[in-house]
Amino acid sequence: MFKNTNYNDLYAFLQVALEKSFNKASQKIGISSPALSKKIHALERQLGIQLFNRTTRKVALTQAGEQLLRTVQISFSKLDNELTLLEHHRNSPSGSVKINCGLQVIETLLLPKLAHFKLQYPDIQLELISENRFVDIIHDGFDAGIRFGSDVADGMVAIPISDPMKMAVVASASYFDRYGIPTNISELTQHQCICYRLTNGQIFQWHFNDNDTIIKIKPQGQWIFNDDYPTLTAVKLGLGIGYLPIDLITHELERDQLIAIFQEKIPPLPALHLYYPHRNVSSALRVVIDSLKRYST
Structure with missing residues (x-):
């Protein structure tokens, strides 16, 4: 029975108990004094207990009312704190x-x-x-x-x-000095390439745009990684040609540590x-x- 108690009625009870006056409490809540009195009577009927001793001059809590007041004060105080915390989270995400x-x-x-x-x-x-x-x-x-x-x-x-x-096909000067620089895309299949293993188990194909024709090259090589960083390290060590994001190799390109080829033919990834x-x-x-x-x- 108690779990269906109207929280508005409990709040009305709290205000009457704190103000010790139906008139003052009704002004604070924003309803008429008779309407507030009806709310309290309805709450007392539902709970089956008398909460207030009323006279023409004053309103006083009964013993049961005192007990309910302590419970309601704690509950509404906790609710106010939680609402304040939510407001803080809204203004200061955490x-x-x-x-x-x-x-x-x-x-x-x-x-x-x-x-x-x-x-x-x-x-x-x-x-x-x-x-x-x-x-x-x-x-x-x-x-x-x-x-x-x-x-x-x-x-x-x-x-x-x-x-x-934006991507780039790159290798170190030492690699190109030893094996030569490819003059066309098809020659990449004859070079040591640093391969990238995709999550589906396939080797990532290198994409080129040659006269509006998309060409896909499946690289071949001794070294296979599933991350760009070891690929970059392997390329810098002269172990082969790599296909890498330009953002990752900007410093190496600026310092001529790596040489890019076929740059105008490499389409960007999404x-x-x-x-x-x-x-x-x-x-x-x-x-x-x-x-x-x-x-x-």
Whole structure:
């Protein structure tokens, strides 16, 4: 019976008990004194107890009313505190955001774009997990993931957070001195190439645009990785030719540590997209989303 008690009636009881006056309590609540009196009578009938001793001059709590007052005060005080906390969270987002993506994306995209969180959003914890595989972000406990393109599963939202990714075919001067520089795309199949193993087990094919014709080359070589960083290291060591994001090798190109070939024939990869399960996201993830969109170029 008590679990169906109207919380508005309990709040009305609280105000009458605190003000010790139906007139003052009714003004505070914003209803008439007779209407307030009816609420209290209805509450007493439902509870089966008398809460107030009333006279023409004063209103006093009964023993049962005193007990109910202590309980109601604690409950409404706790509710007020929780509502205040929610307001704080709305104005100052907090919590954790766990994102699945590749290491290169973390270092060249997420860290630069989200570095301002240190000062602007100190109550948000960012957990960036490096995995070069597509994961079920819901099943694996992630809030979001990052991948090329906007083709995601039903029920997912995908937003672009980068420009299309420019790629480059590169090798060290020592490699080209030893094996020569390919003069056309087809000659790449005769060279040691640093290969990239995709999550589906296939070797990533290198894409070229030759006179508006897309050419795909399946690289062959002694070394196979599933991450761009060891690929870059292998290329710098002269172990072969690599196919790498330009953002990752800018310094090496500027310092002539690596030499790019066929640059005008390499189409960009699709833009990186942040994807997440639905639009009703936490305030912390919403700030991450807005930041990545704001700082995208």
